Amino acid sequence: MISWIMGNIGTILITLLLILMVTGIIRSLIKNRKNGKSCGSCSHCKACTACKADEKHNGSKE
Numbered sequence: 001m002i003s004w005i006m007g008n009i010g011t012i013l014i015t016l017l018l019i020l021m022v023t024g025i026i027r028s029l030i031k032n033r034k035n036g037k038s039c040g041s042c043s044h045c046k047a048c049t050a051c052k053a054d055e056k057h058n059g060s061k062e
Contacts, residue, residue, distance in 0.1 A: 005012065
């Protein structure tokens with residue numbers, strides 16, 4: 001088992017790094033969504049109707 005780990009240490013470290021990066025990105029997206037920062041600009045947003053419906057529901061304006 002130890003020899004397998006030592007033989008694949010580079011792959012294991014890169015995989016762990018990628019997992020940490022993806023986890024961080026997902027956590028950031030979830031945090032931004034909860035704080036209402038999901039869209040930067042409705043003029044370029046493909047889900048603009050959803051943004052506007054959300055604004056009407058929450059009573060906020062950008």
